[in-house]
């Protein structure tokens with residue numbers, strides 16, 4: 631029997647979708663698992679973009695394809711709504727879909743004590759945990775590129791470009807592009823300090839290294855997809871596009887443009 635992992639946001643609309651998804655698949659001989667099962671065929675997430683992010687993290691960036699069912703605002707990770715639910719579940723069952731391999735972003739955190747590795751679907755935000763200007767030495771592909779001063783930097787994936795990155799003045803990158811973007815947060819406008827003049831889009835092969843000044847080692851705040859991570863004695867942060875990618879199920883290839891228009895304009 632084929633298994634489907636189901637992740638459900640605790641909301642009335644999501645519970646309604648949950649009931650319909652479960653009824654549909656049980657009628658067609660699938661088993662539903664509310665706990666992550668690594669032998670499952672699909673990961674189905676019912677909720678909004680935030681629920682999608684949490685499901686990806688809770689499965690440790692599972693390689694099982696994800697499908698989002700939107701029960702919140704317009705979602706960037708969900709093509710299906712409650713009004714067309716069974717129609718799309720049928721397409722899923724009949725394998726009438728494309729798989730979109732979506733890049734994520736990796737951050738390796740080197741501290742005086744240890745090295746940690748984090749993955750993001752949307753973005754990493756690096757800022758100061760007090761109210762002081764943060765000075766970050768930015769190296770790209772082995773070149774000392776700029777010493778960026780301001781509130782910090784955001785490094786976002788193409789899929790994350792419509793989230794926090796957009797609010798920070800970054801560009802919208804199509805979800806299928808490969809690479810990532812660096813956007814300065816409130817950069818200092820002064821002859822004494824440097825900052826990025828605009829957001830910078832890098833190819834997937836590029837590695838970005840942020841070297842932290844000794845005095846800033848205890849002042850770095852790192853937020854990954856909305857979740858804060860605390861580290862002591864941060865020396866260096868290295869960003870790259872890892873081999874891991876998440877797979878998303880897409881039914882209509884032009885859906886992205888419709889969603890962008892409806893959500894943003």
Ligand code: NAP
Nearest residue numbers: 678679680703704705706752789790792793794797855856
């Ligand atoms: P939240 O603060 O409860 O919701 C953040 C909002 O961002 C929700 O409306 C969410 O959509 C939307 N969102 C998430 N990913 C998106 C994407 N890839 N494209 C377009 N919109 C997206 O936080 P959360 O639900 O835990 O989500 C964490 C994310 O929130 C972070 O990764 C960050 O991108 C974003 N965020 C944005 C700001 C800002 O714009 N000023 C501030 C903090 C965090 P749904 O309503 O569909 O869930």
